[in-house]
Amino acid sequence: MTAAWVAFLTDYGRADGYVAACHGVIARIAPSARVIDVTHEVPAQDVRHGAVVLADTLPYLPPSVVLAVVDPEVGTRRRAVAVAAGEHVLVGPDNGLLSWAADAAGGAVRAVELEYRLDTGATTFDGRDVFAPAAAHLAAGTELRALGRELDVATLVRLPDPWLRVGPEMVEAEVHVVDRFGNVALAAGAADLTAAALDQHPRLRVTAGERSSYLPLAASFAAVPEGDPVLLVDSAGRLALAVNRGSAAAELGLRPGDRVTIST
């Protein structure tokens, strides 16, 4: 058997020892498991942001136990779950964090509510005490059903779909995610542009709030002069606003949830 992969995402940051405590728990239970840190820089308690990053990264990972913890309701009755989806098993709080990743993997097939808890006396660090042990046991070969009571996957919490409307020569979508370069990805993809018959226009009108401007539709950042904005299909297949060697988010003042209209 080759070593199992654990893909690990949290909002813990790397300044404290929280991530390492989880790595340690995994190493003790499943010493041959290998961990890929997806990110630990999800903005604190931003479940939606974590869900986007997880779903976008998943298709490029090897078959993995996915350990994801953005968990503002830790210590309450929110469920702790493990969800089989495609070639992956997703472990985390049942707050929607896993839902888009499950979709990206082909949909949740089976799920259990986690029952085991590391006996540390703590109630505020389920990443270490509940989720990492479960992920490690899965990575070490334990069957999903051995981790807890089976759930109806239809009861798993889902995040609301991001806002998107496609009409003739018009795509309206909310900002889905902003990356570290300031690229602004919309909740719309290349197919939406085609459906709106907008994909053959060399320039498109982009309206956000009061502001409106015409942007070239191009294949790369560098297709426009330095400092200029551009509309492109990003590496996750989404329509995105970018600025060559600059930050579209800063320049256009856009944040996740803001609505943008693409038209002629």
Place this chain on the structure above:
Amino acid sequence: MTAAWVAFLTDYGRADGYVAACHGVIARIAPSARVIDVTHEVPAQDVRHGAVVLADTLPYLPPSVVLAVVDPEVGTRRRAVAVAAGEHVLVGPDNGLLSWAADAAGGAVRAVELEYRLDTGATTFDGRDVFAPAAAHLAAGTELRALGRELDVATLVRLPDPWLRVGPEMVEAEVHVVDRFGNVALAAGAADLTAAALDQHPRLRVTAGERSSYLPLAASFAAVPEGDPVLLVDSAGRLALAVNRGSAAAELGLRPGDRVTIST
């Protein structure tokens, strides 16, 4: 033999190549060793902060060579040491950084002063030139005593104990550490609360400087409404001030070393 673990903590940050140079040195000397990065975001030269994170994380790590470098006195006569404690061996500067971790592991049992130095000509990067080679050789199976002259463990530098006073219905303690969420952990634990006969009160008075307020004593952040402060026992067993989905450190203006009084 299973691969040896090296747990690695510094204040180097990840923006430069310092951490990777140490990883490289380890990989050359002990190619089968596996590294768990505890954190490299200790505030620059903050030995005390590094000592807290290391001690809090250690109980969850597998038996490890612990490589810890927060070393403002690099290049001076401060000693470079390796310390056997419990199932771990701690490697780093003898400036107190290792002392609380050694305590957490059951106490220093044996120690040596490191004698080997990688011949790079440098005097300012003992992480790469002294500590990583020592940790790697230990991970590769070299005996502690082969690394240098034995020391009396009683001579190892210790950090001063954090300030704590427990009386009838009163716990006074300094802020021990603030985490990335702004949770404020005091140098007092659940047992101190019990000793002060404060653990059965649903609300406790928290005084810091001029400010005083009553906070609920609860089991989780989410036990109070969003934005509200709460007193809880954190994942390291410490009394902590937190704000549900907010930052207690920012809200209460508290920093490590500040004194807080818990009373009725």
Place this chain on the structure above:
Amino acid sequence: MTAAWVAFLTDYGRADGYVAACHGVIARIAPSARVIDVTHEVPAQDVRHGAVVLADTLPYLPPSVVLAVVDPEVGTRRRAVAVAAGEHVLVGPDNGLLSWAADAAGGAVRAVELEYRLDTGATTFDGRDVFAPAAAHLAAGTELRALGRELDVATLVRLPDPWLRVGPEMVEAEVHVVDRFGNVALAAGAADLTAAALDQHPRLRVTAGERSSYLPLAASFAAVPEGDPVLLVDSAGRLALAVNRGSAAAELGLRPGDRVTIST
């Protein structure tokens, strides 16, 4: 065969899933390869900074496939290359990023233009789609020549040499890199100081713009009182301005590219 090492440097940051997607691509193609993350915090699109960190770290790495991506011209006709140099193979965009690392490894010996692209439909993420697959195939044992058409190494893009002039009792050099501690490394080394007959002076005059002051030449930060500036030879062998427990860059207002004169 021992596992191959992949050393990985980008300007992607760790907040998004870009780095992890590349880790995933490597894991799928070369599951036994082991990755050392050099840094992913290169300032966005700062090719020169990435080149410095890579060249400084390389000598301490085991023989590696070096995957380096700081790629502002992604999507244009800039070449994607793999370059054999010493015991390493360097993979990345042909924009100068690899040039100083190739020098540090003894010079580029052979190179190919990468031809394979992961079929994701994307044009803006060659780290995931072109460079990581190439690095992974090399780590899995594929020969360099199998990755694409051979290039003349003399045609590889080089960064301009940093500015440096050495005269009698005078070294003029630009700031080469500033690290996270605010240490200011010049594009001059200990040998330049010796060539200028400056290495025996206990104090040297340091002039930057309008400001001029005498700094002690010492072996460590802690050789001067806390808060005092010092001139030393840093861990990469460069002349550097530092402040004991402080930031020379902040104190002296210096940035990469600024010119500094060392004299008597």
